[in-house]
Amino acid sequence: MVLLTLAALLGTHLFGGVSAQTWCNKNYMANQSIVPPGGNFPIPTYSHSPLLALRCGPAIKPYLAEDVHSPAAILIDALVVNYEITGAAPISLPSRGLSQAGSIDVTVSLDGKTLARGDVPLNTTAFELPFSLEGLTPQMTPYNLTCSATYSGTSDAKSQSFSTTASLSYIPNPTNSSVTKMDLRTGALLAKPATGLGGEYAPVFPMGFYTTFDGYLSTNLSIVNELKEQGFTVIHPVPTFDNMTAFEEVLDRMQEVGMYLMYDMRFTYMNLTSVTEQVNSIKNRPNLLLWYTADEPDGTSDPLNATSNAYDLIYSLDGYHPVSLVLNCQVCR
Template identity: 30%
Template sequence: MRMYGLPIIPLTAFELLAGLVTSQETGNHPEWPRWCGKAYQPQYPAFDPGGEVVEPGAAPGGPLLHIQLQPRYSIYLESENQAEFIVNAGVSKWHGQPWPYLDSPATAPQIDFTISVASTSETLVSGRVLANTTGNLFTFDLSRLKPTLEPYVILLSGGGGSGGGSGGAAVAAGGATENVTAKCELMFLPEKKHGGSVTKLDHLNGGFLFRSPATGGAFEPFLPFGYYASCDNFLCDGGYENKVRAYKDLGLNSMVSLTRVRDSRPTYKYLDELDMRYMYDLRGSYRNLTAVAEQVSVIRDFDGLYSYWGADDAVRRARSPRPDGHQDPFDLLPKARALIRKLDPYHPVSVTLNCQNFHFGEYTAGADFIMEDVYPIGINTSTLSKWGTPCNQTYGDCGCDNCQGNVQDVASRLDDLARYEEWLGVWPKTKAHNPQTFFGEGYWSRVPTDHEEVAMNALAFNHGAKLIASWVWPFSDGLGKVMGDFSLAVARSPVRDFLVSGRPARVDIAGHKLLDAAYWVRREAQGQFQLLVCVVNGGYEPISEDVSVFISENLRVEGMESVVWGNASWTPSALHDDDYVRGAVIKIHNQSAMSTNMATFPASSML
């Protein structure tokens, strides 16, 4: 969702014509003004907007074996010697194929498989995985492949092995299992000829790896943290150098740049000088492949480029008195992404979702990662909207689609997106959060407080987000400072490395429904680990009593290393089961209202 009053990038006459040619909209009643597929003006009735992802019916005959295959990273370069495949052998109610003993997966036959190149049948990996396991990594030698700008089609094929308990014994005795298959693409690219940056996405944990002259030519974990950066009064201003420097000095490390390179080339060169990394905006051009090609051909070799902003599902049109979204044909972003990949396979493409559940699968099909717009603070969910209509699943626009109007909407939306991927049976994509740092337009009665702002960002991390891009700069110097302070705390090592290279383990805290807790684990050396723990009190009342965060790993926590954020106090201890120490518990004391607390702890293995 985008505020109307902000300037749009001027379109050429050709681009305007191309937009008209491709303006066919999707969903029900495209002839009416709609937002997220729903009518929002009182002269139009409510109707089913369609496009919902719903939970599939369970497969008859019990759970299924769902084999999935992906390369560890979205791209590999010819300067690299080795690569990895990820093999998932999950148990699913909806997707996959029959497999013996999945009601008790520990007794199910193991899966023996080979991974090969489709065009040559050359085997890259032979391996074995257990049923009901995911994230299994298998290394192979890249010297067996030639770098190319075209993706390799990779095939996994296999069947039941003899291990895995009674099911494996049955296979060894002549029992039958079905053959298993999976397919993916592998990008093994030549080195870039003209310099500039390269970005990888981690298909295991979701994070970004970034390489540029500023990193010494080595890939490093990257947690983008910043704003959408306006052209007016910022990037296109005559004093842009001082303004960009002041933005960086806040502690922010990235932006989504809302100006075209042909109009602001000196600005982009200055961003490169400062190592201010940016996502390049193609949202206004993706419907016109000629405009996409013109821009990508120029910006692709700049040092600070880390990705492209491809499209929104239902973007608000700037300078419009109405929120009518594009709701464009589903094939537009896949076509744009295919062209971008042809011109620049070294950087990923994003899509932004304003809608809670409107053709999720179709709109995300052409994206490498997904950003969500959840702007819940100060919205009116209890009475009529600014348009005089109620807001619900089938009607109205209140500024945040199907939101409750609290910070928990951020966590709920990220959980929704992950759930849709599971229901659709697709590999999960990297997620990003676009925080609210504005108010007005008849939707938002106030700006978020500093504490609400930090809480929404921390909730995004707890629920798997790997990128923060707030709408919009310049707007509020006060929120800019707290965003910069939080960026300095989380977007640099060591916290960055937890958030980028790991996955949050969620912790349910009984009796406190507004507490949201998660932790990350990093291996430091043999038997030595580090923990990052984040607890968000998303309520407007303090919590004075001790709250226990249980670490469900075989770890012993040995004191506290550092406080990352917040003013609560922490006490680690062992978790006992009778006389047996089976893990760790970390107690947090005296949490303020609407507060975020993060800390790191050293730990060691108990195995």
């Protein structure tokens, strides 16, 4: 019954809220006029005075309960910029120049208690401050961190203060699910082998095969074996998945040969009932690597909050696999 319901939801192309084929203010079809898509990222205002863009976040997302005795770290960005990006604040630097401007004293705290502290050189990124997970309780709701910094350019200069916030995901061990961790130091995805037979977390190089399911993958299971032999590590089936029996067989074969799944909800991600059905049906598969929601939503004028609505829902239902999408307009500029 679950498969029949899911098949019905997947078989419907839901484009609610789509107003036009806008495609980044360019001509998409010869007979269509240019339509501004809206939602453009603003170009930051230039600042003639230096600004400190203080950022912080966990080195790994998520940390698991089983990581309690493993090294953990908070990453600190202390970039000095000349653009008024979000959160950047004025900083008074000594006249001798940025290269000799020294460091900021950073404290990372949770509910008023210090988790980590250290000196972070100015104009660096991903500077690691180690901390311990001991004393924290694993929970599905992210912890809210406060990262505070002080800076004195010279011994007699007045101290300057800066602050930002971040989320720390420290969650219970899964009972019946795979986990994909994001290593935010390198951008790598870390996962156990896709076979589900055990093994250590290791970086996954997502050499993906991106193709339709209906009419191709659904027609011949040996295609999965051929893709594995050719060196692919991930299969990204494009919906719809009308034949759910064949879909389950393909996913089983992928797991058998050790290929990861990138699960695509491009046609249904704005239908939150459908998203709930799909996530609950797929989330426990050992070879699930990550979710894929919107495919170039800026090109089809999807509502600007549609992707974040799907993102928040998926993390509330799963939390063990990252959520991805592809944009069209901003990368074309």
